[in-house]
Amino acid sequence: MNTPDVPRDGGPERVAPPPGAYRIVGGGVLRGNNHLVEARDVRKSFGQTLALRGATVAAAQGEILAIMGPSGSGKSTLLHCLAGIFRPDSGEVWFERTRLDVRSEAERTRLRRTAFGFVFQFGQLVPELTVADNVALPLLLNRADRKSAYAAAATWLDRLGLSGKGKRRTGELSGGEAQRVAVARALALQPKVIFADEPTGSLDTLTGEKVMDLLTGLAREQGSTVVLITHDARVAAYADRVVMVRDGIVSADLGAAASPAKAIPL
Amino acid sequence: MPLTLLGLLEREPSHGYDLKRDYDAYFGRGKQLPFGQVYATLGRLARDGKVTAGDAEPGEGPDRKRYAITKVGRAEVDSWLAEPVEPEPHLQTVLFAKVTLALMLGKPAESYLTAQRAAHMRRMQELTRLKRAGGLVDVLLADHGLFHLEADLRWIDTTSARLTELRTLVNREDSSR
Numbered sequence: 451m452n453t454p455d456v457p458r459d460g461g462p463e464r465v466a467p468p469p470g471a472y473r474i475v476g477g478g479v480l481r482g483n484n485h486l487v488e489a490r491d492v493r494k495s496f497g498q499t500l501a502l503r504g505a506t507v508a509a510a511q512g513e514i515l516a517i518m519g520p521s522g523s524g525k526s527t528l529l530h531c532l533a534g535i536f537r538p539d540s541g542e543v544w545f546e547r548t549r550l551d552v553r554s555e556a557e558r559t560r561l562r563r564t565a566f567g568f569v570f571q572f573g574q575l576v577p578e579l580t581v582a583d584n585v586a587l588p589l590l591l592n593r594a595d596r597k598s599a600y601a602a603a604a605t606w607l608d609r610l611g612l613s614g615k616g617k618r619r620t621g622e623l624s625g626g627e628a629q630r631v632a633v634a635r636a637l638a639l640q641p642k643v644i645f646a647d648e649p650t651g652s653l654d655t656l657t658g659e660k661v662m663d664l665l666t667g668l669a670r671e672q673g674s675t676v677v678l679i680t681h682d683a684r685v686a687a688y689a690d691r692v693v694m695v696r697d698g699i700v701s702a703d704l705g706a707a708a709s710p711a712k713a714i715p716l
Numbered sequence: 717m718p719l720t721l722l723g724l725l726e727r728e729p730s731h732g733y734d735l736k737r738d739y740d741a742y743f744g745r746g747k748q749l750p751f752g753q754v755y756a757t758l759g760r761l762a763r764d765g766k767v768t769a770g771d772a773e774p775g776e777g778p779d780r781k782r783y784a785i786t787k788v789g790r791a792e793v794d795s796w797l798a799e800p801v802e803p804e805p806h807l808q809t810v811l812f813a814k815v816t817l818a819l820m821l822g823k824p825a826e827s828y829l830t831a832q833r834a835a836h837m838r839r840m841q842e843l844t845r846l847k848r849a850g851g852l853v854d855v856l857l858a859d860h861g862l863f864h865l866e867a868d869l870r871w872i873d874t875t876s877a878r879l880t881e882l883r884t885l886v887n888r889e890d891s892s893r
Contacts (some may be wrong), residue, residue, distance in 0.1 A: 520873070663848065683869045684862055687840035694833070704834040706841070 485544065486511045486675050487643055492531050492541035493698075494524075501527040503698035504541070509643075514666055514676040516689035517700075524698040525679045526647055532677060533566055533645045534558035546642070563591055567636030567644040567674070569665065571651040575620040575631055581607065582616035585634045592639070606634040610664055626657035633665050640672055647679045655684075662688045717749070718757050722766060722785060723793045723817040729770070729784035732758055743813050758783055766792060793817075797828055800835035803865060811868075815875060819883045829876050836869050 488508030494501050501524045509515040519525040530536040531543055534550050535558075543551040545565075550558065562568075567588075575584045585603035590596065607616055610630040620628055629649065636644050649665060650658030666688045669676045678689055686692045692704040717739075724730065724738050736754045761767040766789035773780040785793070797818050801810050811832060818825035840862055847858035875882070 520877075667848075683837065683840060683866050684844075686837065687844040687862065689841070692837050692841075694830075702830050702834070704837040706838070 484510050486513075486546060487532055487550075487677065488544045489528060489532055489538075490542045490544070492528070492538040492543065494527050494531060494536060494538050501698055502531065502538070502541075505531075505695065505698060505700050507532075507693055507700045509675050509677055512670070512673045512675060513691065514669065514678065514689045516678045516680060516686035516692045517695055518680060518683070518686050518692060519695035520681060523695045525695040528695060528700075529645055529647055529677060529679050533568070533643075534562060563588065564639070565642045567639050567641035569629070569632045569636050569644065569646040569649045571648040575628060575635070577620050579620070580616060581612065581618050581620060581623070581631050584620060584631055585616075585638050588635060588639050602638055603634070606638045607631070609668065610634045624657075625653055626660065629653060629657075629661050630664065633661060633668075637665075637668055637672070637674070641674055643675045643677060644669055645677050645679075648681070649678070650680075650682065650685055658682075658685065717753075718761060719793065719796045720813050720817065721754070721757055722761060722789050723797070723813075723821065725767060725783055725785040726790060726793055726821055729782050731780065731782055735783070742816055743809075761789065765789075793821075794823075797823060798831070800828075800832045803832075803836045803839040803868075811872070815879075815882070816886060819879070819886045825879055825883075826876060829872050829879075833869060833872050836865050836872070840865050840869075 485508035488506075490506050492502050492505045503524075505524065505528050507515075507517065507528065517525045517528060527536065531538050531551075534543065534545075534553070537551055541551075542549060545561070550561070553561070568574075575581075576587065579587065582600060582603045585606055586596075586599040589599035589602055594602070604616060607613060610633060612627060612630055612634065615623070615627065615631075620631065623631065629652075633649070636646075644665070646665065650661055653661060662685055666676065676689075678685070680686050691706045693700050694702040694704060720743055721735055721739060724735055730738075732751070732754045735758075736749050736751060739754075740748050758767060758769070762769050762783070765786060767783045767785055770782040770784070773782065797814050801814075814828060815825050817823075818828055843858040843861050843865075847855050847862075850858070
């Protein structure tokens with residue numbers, strides 16, 4: 451991103467575009483401007499491989515957005531750009547009406563630690579620590595005092611059905627339990643956005659459903675936005691809105707389910 | 717079946733015999749369409765102004781009329797192709813017919829598949845909501861619907877990835893008729 455009037459590391463650009471200014475930009479559609487997080491015409495390459503070639507997508511406050519697509523479509527790269535982990539080669543990433551992609555590495559790291567929660571396919575828990583340590587860790591990194599961090603960890607473990615497992619090492623957990631610990635760790639911060647990359651990819655159907663029930667139910671309860679990457683339509687069906695990524699662009703917005711729903715047919 | 721026959725007629729005016737042959741080849745899947753059903757359907761389509769029947773031509777066979785699609789018939793095929801099928805399980809037959817015909821007629825098969833994908837996804841979202849709010853019986857019924865819709869979606873995705881191949885096949889077979 452080398453736009454001359456935007457300082458690369460000189461702090462976020464504070465001026466958001468006027469309401470209704472959004473339109474089709476690159477591959478995708480922006481529908482309004484109540485977005486909490488969005489990517490606009492984002493391109494990203496790794497060497498000779500063009501992973502994103504103008505992807506545009508946005509999620510509103512409290513919305514659960516699923517990004518679907520086949521392997522290699524660029525959906526995970528898009529999530530990493532939205533979360534400020536990758537910096538796009540061009541295009542813009544916005545969070546809370548400020549530019550995220552122009553912030554320094556240190557600022558983006560701080561944001562990820564304070565405002566974002568993450569759930570990945572294999573949990574990515576710290577194996578040397580106990581379950582409670584893992585959940586308390588992001589709170590401690592945010593300078594919560596030890597007592598309140600562990601109290602919050604215990605509460606979240608309880609809400610995720612993991613009471614009594616706080617002292618276990620993560621290696622002693624089943625896949626479903628480990629993933630629920632990862633969800634507890636993401637939610638404990640009460641983040642504004644939870645980024646979930648194939649959160650049920652390593653789980654069987656029923657365990658995956660339980661994780662999705664908890665992740666989406668609790669995120670809704672506390673008003674967190676969820677950006678969910680999945681190739682599984684049954685997982686995407688937990689979202690309020692589903693978009694498709696293909697060949698590095700957002701190729702279709704599959705819309706939101708009408709409410710109320712029709713009865714279940716036999 | 718009537719709309720599939722109508723769609724086949726959009727390629728060019730045809731005799732009932734040719735329509736039956738093409739229907740059996742593309743859509744019959746081992747179950748041949750009876751001649752009587754073909755002519756009865758063509759009769760109804762003519763009555764409704766969707767096709768016109770030419771004068772009987774000399775030759776053998778039950779009916780030597782050549783049928784042509786009308787403007788009304790074309791409009792009906794267009795709106796049928798563009799309208800997503802009700803997202804219920806077991807729709808492959810209809811969806812397959814739509815995709816194949818769209819490719820034969822040079823219409824946007826990919827956008828029809830995208831519309832269908834969206835309709836399926838919305839139904840899956842509805843069923844997931846019902847499942848979360850309902851009791852075990854609702855959960856089991858919703859699961860049944862979700863798994864079938866998921867299978868359809870996978871078929872839609874795979875077909876979407878194979879459209880170029882399918883277009884080549886359909887056009888090659890069509891031009892060698």
